[in-house]
Amino acid sequence: xxxxxxxxxxxxxxxxxxxxxxxxxxxxxxxxxxxxxxxxxxxxxxxxxxxxxxxxxxxxxxxxxxxxxxxxxxxxxxxxxxxxxxxxxxxxxxxxxxxxxxxxxxxxxxxxxxxxxxxxxxxxxxxxxxxxxxxxxxxxxxxxxxxxxxxxxxxxxxxxxxxxxxxxxxxxxxxxxxxxxxxxxxxxxxxxxxxxxxxxxxxxxxxxxxxxxxxxxxxxxxxxxxxxxxxxxxxxxxxxxxxxxxxxxxxxxxxxxxxxxxxxxxxxxxxxxxxxxxxxxxxxxxxxxxxxxxxxxxxxxxxxxxxxxxxxxxxxxxxxxxxxxxxxxxxxxxxxxxxxxxxxxxxxxxxxxxxxxxxx
Numbered sequence: 001x002x003x004x005x006x007x008x009x010x011x012x013x014x015x016x017x018x019x020x021x022x023x024x025x026x027x028x029x030x031x032x033x034x035x036x037x038x039x040x041x042x043x044x045x046x047x048x049x050x051x052x053x054x055x056x057x058x059x060x061x062x063x064x065x066x067x068x069x070x071x072x073x074x075x076x077x078x079x080x081x082x083x084x085x086x087x088x089x090x091x092x093x094x095x096x097x098x099x100x101x102x103x104x105x106x107x108x109x110x111x112x113x114x115x116x117x118x119x120x121x122x123x124x125x126x127x128x129x130x131x132x133x134x135x136x137x138x139x140x141x142x143x144x145x146x147x148x149x150x151x152x153x154x155x156x157x158x159x160x161x162x163x164x165x166x167x168x169x170x171x172x173x174x175x176x177x178x179x180x181x182x183x184x185x186x187x188x189x190x191x192x193x194x195x196x197x198x199x200x201x202x203x204x205x206x207x208x209x210x211x212x213x214x215x216x217x218x219x220x221x222x223x224x225x226x227x228x229x230x231x232x233x234x235x236x237x238x239x240x241x242x243x244x245x246x247x248x249x250x251x252x253x254x255x256x257x258x259x260x261x262x263x264x265x266x267x268x269x270x271x272x273x274x275x276x277x278x279x280x281x282x283x284x285x286x287x288x289x290x291x292x293x294x295x296x297x298x299x300x301x302x303x304x305x306x307x308x309x310x311x312x313x314x315x316x317x318x319x320x321x322x323x324x325x326x327x328x329x330x331x332x333x334x335x336x337x338x339x340x341x342x343x344x345x346x347x348x349x350x351x352x353x354x355x356x357x358x359x360x
Contacts, residue, residue, distance in 0.1 A: 127320025150256025175216025207330030
């Protein structure tokens with residue numbers, strides 16, 4: 001069986017999804033939607049170039065036409081962040097499976113609505129935290145789960161990026177709390193997701209945020225101290241003001257019997273891989289490190305779980321909410337000067353405009 005996909009939002013991030021669908025044997029891109037017709041034509045050409053299939057793809061400026069089509073099994077949502085949740089909810093109401101770009105939502109309520117609708121309609125939702133599918137991350141998760149690193153004391157996510165005024169000026173929604181959601185949600189959420197996946201559920205969050213000189217609403221620096229349910233601690237250190245360009249990102253795990261730290265601009269460098277009594281894995285690690293096909297593995301997981309019953313998507317809607325809730329808690333802590341205990345009952349990034357002092 002081939003899963004027939006419709007893609008909603010033909011911007012830059014859509015290019016990767018198109019390339020991945022072209023590689024999937026059980027996937028076909030059948031429809032496109034964007035408010036700019038030229039972007040749909042470009043997306044169609046890209047798919048044809050990669051598949052050598054010149055069959056025309058349906059193109060709609062109104063994405064509801066994709067949702068109402070009986071010829072579409074699943075939709076991919078790659079619009080601006082502020083539209084993710086509403087389109088996902090409408091897709092689920094129209095009986096479509098959903099691949100949802102991060103962030104899955106900009107409020108707790110919208111995230112919970114997606115979870116409820118997926119459950120009620122018995123549909124699959126995949127939130128695009130593709131780094132979980134990267135083989136090197138799968139290896140780290142296995143080492144932790146098998147207790148090879150012993151008790152985990154600390155996990156650290158460092159994100160050191162540069163986003164210029166031109167970056168924000170290029171798209172009017174960028175840098176706005178209601179439409180974009182925040183720097184950490186957009187630039188750091190993959191690393192927050194890895195921390196929560198590696199170390200387990202987050203119990204408490206203390207956070208601080210600050211802003212540089214670029215004319216926008218959202219933060220440029222985010223710091224967070226996490227307490228996990230198993231007693232481990234976490235540290236988030238993220239910024240988008242690294243001069244003069246990206247310095248790279250790292251994810252580090254410090255355990256009783258080992259330290260693992262992966263970094264670099266593409267998370268393809270071993271900074272440290274030291275495990276007590278188990279240091280002869282360097283060849284295997286180097287091989288895993290350079291396997292960057294996580295997007296393909298993610299799609300294969302999604303398709304497998306549609307075709308097979310009683311299979312759980314690695315990053316389903318419930319898993320996708322975890323990193324989001326952690327970041328929301330960091331924002332709430334930063335604006336209230338209080339430690340936040342999860343679960344968070346309510347939060348929306350739209351409230352941050354009034355809560356941040358620099359927006360007054």
